[in-house]
Amino acid sequence: MTPIAPPRERLLRAAAELFYAEGAAAVGVERLCQTAGVSKRSMYQLFATKDDVIAESLRVHGPANVAGYFPDPAAEMPPRERILHVFARLEEQSADPSFHGCPFVNTAIELRDPGHPASAVALGFKQRLESYFQEHAERLGAPDPGFLAAQLTMLFDGAAVRAVMHAEPLGGVALRAATRLLDTAGA
Amino acid sequence: MTPIAPPRERLLRAAAELFYAEGAAAVGVERLCQTAGVSKRSMYQLFATKDDVIAESLRVHGPANVAGYFPDPAAEMPPRERILHVFARLEEQSADPSFHGCPFVNTAIELRDPGHPASAVALGFKQRLESYFQEHAERLGAPDPGFLAAQLTMLFDGAAVRAVMHAEPLGGVALRAATRLLDTAGA
Numbered sequence: 001m002t003p004i005a006p007p008r009e010r011l012l013r014a015a016a017e018l019f020y021a022e023g024a025a026a027v028g029v030e031r032l033c034q035t036a037g038v039s040k041r042s043m044y045q046l047f048a049t050k051d052d053v054i055a056e057s058l059r060v061h062g063p064a065n066v067a068g069y070f071p072d073p074a075a076e077m078p079p080r081e082r083i084l085h086v087f088a089r090l091e092e093q094s095a096d097p098s099f100h101g102c103p104f105v106n107t108a109i110e111l112r113d114p115g116h117p118a119s120a121v122a123l124g125f126k127q128r129l130e131s132y133f134q135e136h137a138e139r140l141g142a143p144d145p146g147f148l149a150a151q152l153t154m155l156f157d158g159a160a161v162r163a164v165m166h167a168e169p170l171g172g173v174a175l176r177a178a179t180r181l182l183d184t185a186g187a
Numbered sequence: 188m189t190p191i192a193p194p195r196e197r198l199l200r201a202a203a204e205l206f207y208a209e210g211a212a213a214v215g216v217e218r219l220c221q222t223a224g225v226s227k228r229s230m231y232q233l234f235a236t237k238d239d240v241i242a243e244s245l246r247v248h249g250p251a252n253v254a255g256y257f258p259d260p261a262a263e264m265p266p267r268e269r270i271l272h273v274f275a276r277l278e279e280q281s282a283d284p285s286f287h288g289c290p291f292v293n294t295a296i297e298l299r300d301p302g303h304p305a306s307a308v309a310l311g312f313k314q315r316l317e318s319y320f321q322e323h324a325e326r327l328g329a330p331d332p333g334f335l336a337a338q339l340t341m342l343f344d345g346a347a348v349r350a351v352m353h354a355e356p357l358g359g360v361a362l363r364a365a366t367r368l369l370d371t372a373g374a
Binding site: 021022023025026100101104105106108109110111112114119122123126147150151153154155156157158159161162164165166167173174176177180184 | 310
């Protein structure tokens with residue numbers, strides 16, 4: 001038998017799943033608590049506001065999302081392949097019916113408030129992606145690794161948005177565009 | 188004295204403004220009607236559901252948003268400048284405190300439902316941007332104008348997301364990245 005997780009964990013997991021699938025603004029506290037199997041009273045003993053739940057669920061469950069895009073750090077893989085791996089994974093994810101884009105982008109857009117605690121968490125994860133690109137762009141010897149990292153990050157986010165809007169797999173366009181950015185970075 | 192617009196127009200204008208500033212899911216019917224100065228009863232006489240209001244406000248007020256990015260069709264302007272004009276405008280818009288990204292992207296992300304009537308409207312406007320890029324990429328003689336148009340569209344959306352997440356002006360990175368895409372399209 002699987003032991004039942006404590007209320008805090010159940011709430012954060014339900015929040016991460018529901019907010020990603022349906023939107024942080026669209027899902028109310030009632031529904032969240034029902035899904036988590038936690039009373040509203042208990043929720044408000046654990047978190048002061050729904051906003052805190054949004055921020056904390058992103059903080060706790062964000063790393064698993066990020067890990068889905070990065071290769072094993074211990075793997076033998078040159079920097080170019082480490083960058084392209086992220087886009088190959090995005091191509092794969094975009095074909096999954098449960099894909100709804102990048103949870104960090106989605107949360108920031110939904111909240112429209114850079115002062116919201118969850119917006120800061122979302123930006124932190126996005127900067128982690130850009131730092132990853134920059135680190136490997138430096139190892140590649142790109143003439144302007146900071147700019148290349150920004151280009152790759154914008155491509156990643158624009159491609160995720162494209163998959164959501166078209167509601168179909170990217171079909172290789174993101175990976176091809178990333179490859180082109182790397183091929184022309186020295187131009 | 189400015190004549191008072193009819194209820195339908197007031198509702199659609201209030202919807203376009205509120206949904207853009209705060210999010211379609213975050214703004215309730217109560218608040219929408221109050222802002223528009225229209226009773227809920229009147230709203231439901233005009234529109235069957237809030238979903239219809241979201242779709243119709245995007246359809247009616249979307250063209251003004253699009254027009255803000257495109258140059259005057261009558262202006263003497265070569266295709267390269269016509270493409271870059273869109274990114275120069277995005278750079279400017281990103282410095283405006285009332286900028287919250289692309290309303291079409293935001294709506295599609297918030298709804299998470301390609302079957303929603305507003306998602307179809309949003310995709311239609313996004314495809315109009317991509318067609319614009321493709322038309323001018325063809326005039327430029329780009330070897331693969333469809334791919335270049337997709338690259339430019341992903342860059343536009345990724346750059347808009349970047350401005351929202353960082354909550355600061357793009358500072359030239361989107362225009363520079365678009366210029367680079369055009370310069371290397373033949374590579």
